[in-house]
Amino acid sequence: MESIGAIQSANLSSDLGQTMPVLVAEDNPVFQSMLRSMLTKWGYDARITKNGLEAWEAMQAADAPRLAVLDWMMPYMDGVEVCRRIRTAAHEPYVYVLLLTARTDSQDLVEGMEAGADDYLTKPFNAQELRVRLRAGRRILDLQQQLMEAREALRVQATHDALTGLLNRGRVVEILFAEIARSARERRPLAVLMVDLDHFKQINDTHGHQAGDAVLREAARRMQAVTRQYDAPGRYGGEEFLIVLPGCGARDGYVQAERIREAFAREPFAAGGESMAVTCSIGVSSSDACADGEACRLIREADEALYDAKNRGRNRVAAFVSDQPSAESLALTKLAKFSEA
Numbered sequence: 001m002e003s004i005g006a007i008q009s010a011n012l013s014s015d016l017g018q019t020m021p022v023l024v025a026e027d028n029p030v031f032q033s034m035l036r037s038m039l040t041k042w043g044y045d046a047r048i049t050k051n052g053l054e055a056w057e058a059m060q061a062a063d064a065p066r067l068a069v070l071d072w073m074m075p076y077m078d079g080v081e082v083c084r085r086i087r088t089a090a091h092e093p094y095v096y097v098l099l100l101t102a103r104t105d106s107q108d109l110v111e112g113m114e115a116g117a118d119d120y121l122t123k124p125f126n127a128q129e130l131r132v133r134l135r136a137g138r139r140i141l142d143l144q145q146q147l148m149e150a151r152e153a154l155r156v157q158a159t160h161d162a163l164t165g166l167l168n169r170g171r172v173v174e175i176l177f178a179e180i181a182r183s184a185r186e187r188r189p190l191a192v193l194m195v196d197l198d199h200f201k202q203i204n205d206t207h208g209h210q211a212g213d214a215v216l217r218e219a220a221r222r223m224q225a226v227t228r229q230y231d232a233p234g235r236y237g238g239e240e241f242l243i244v245l246p247g248c249g250a251r252d253g254y255v256q257a258e259r260i261r262e263a264f265a266r267e268p269f270a271a272g273g274e275s276m277a278v279t280c281s282i283g284v285s286s287s288d289a290c291a292d293g294e295a296c297r298l299i300r301e302a303d304e305a306l307y308d309a310k311n312r313g314r315n316r317v318a319a320f321v322s323d324q325p326s327a328e329s330l331a332l333t334k335l336a337k338f339s340e341a
């Protein structure tokens with residue numbers, strides 16, 4: 001028994017790793033100062049409000065406390081109504097609400113709990129009881145925090161490539177679909193780049209897979225450095241990357257691809273203590289007036305253009321040119337010839 005008692009008091013004496021803000025709403029000045037001094041003594045940052053309206057306003061702040069002690073009977077707005085509003089707003093992260101009540105009628109308590117209170121204490125309350133109730137609330141909030149972090153980690157894992165940190169294939173294709181729909185709606189162009197590292201197999205064979213991985217990571221870093229914030233670069237396959245460029249027509253897509261090609265060719269990559277020249281070839285496809293369901297066509301055309309860039313000697317950009325070339329694709333062909341010269 002002694003050991004259990006010792007564990008309990010150890011738990012109680014280390015209530016807080018850091019100061020946790022607690023919102024208090026209490027109209028009675030005696031209870032107000034009592035709550036303030038108790039909470040402060042236990043290491044909480046007590047934020048006192050004098051009625052329900054003040055409390056509700058305080059809960060709107062971006063850094064609003066996640067733990068709230070609300071008196072039931074207050075002027076302007078009672079604690080149950082504050083609680084109801086907090087739940088209706090569906091706060092995330094969750095707000096843990098402890099209701100203080102002088103009432104003892106069990107029907108009232110049902111009303112308070114149905115409004116979304118997590119727990120209640122009847123006034124006058126015992127200080128130690130309030131303390132452990134607050135600790136229980138903190139535990140719930142900590143658990144919820146961990147759940148949110150785990151959920152976020154899972155979301156990142158499910159949508160990103162573990163090696164390069166870029167979007168994974170599933171996610172970048174999903175974005176392509178979404179951006180095509182948006183482009184169709186807003187009548188804006190869209191370009192797609194298919195980027196492939198040149199002779200990547202040789203890097204792996206000569207320098208080993210670890211060096212190969214380092215090259216892929218550096219390639220991702222360079223691509224991200226030259227793309228805009230709303231572009232979506234993703235790892236499409238082994239050494240192949242798909243980049244979605246919302247708002248870019250054929251010409252802008254080509255210019256953007258050139259920028260990436262240059263970012264690779266400009267200086268050698270460092271991998272595994274060695275320095276090596278790494279280049280890439282890029283295929284560009286685009287649509288000036290997107291229609292839903294064009295994702296496959298854009299990927300296929302970028303792929304064909306990439307094949308063309310590889311055939312013409314690598315370390316170059318090629319734009320897809322259809323059998324019936326438009327004025328712009330003719331201009332692009334000229335632009336490509338110009339940059340090759």
Ligand SMILES: [Mg+2]
Pocket residue numbers: 026027028071072073074
């Ligand atoms: Mg009151």
